[in-house]
Amino acid sequence: MAEVESQAAPAEKPVARIVTDVPRSKEITLQFPIEFDGKTFNAISVRRLSGVEVQAYVERITAGHRSFRVPTIDCPDEVFEALDDDDRYALEVAGLDFLPRRLREQVDALISESSEES
8 A cells, every 4th residue: 555645735934014004005097008018008006115125226226227217116117118208297206205215315315406406
């Protein structure tokens, strides 16, 4: 008689998550939807970042990666670059509310530098 080994399914690894009533994302409806890679983007989400996402973004920028889209805006770079400027502006303004302090301070400094130069 063959012995059958009983293998239990591996236990799922616990996942840490932020628990809050404070909104962590917002969906922005586009006035001018974009089609990309077989999908139509009628709206794009703007969201808060985790600490790991901020770290990865800072490392990419430090390494020379340039993207006009901040990672709070959830869409491919190609979609962001194709946006009508009014939609892009709406996303950027909404995105400011979801920037963590360390990035908001950098954005504020850049804006301040820009206005001083003008």
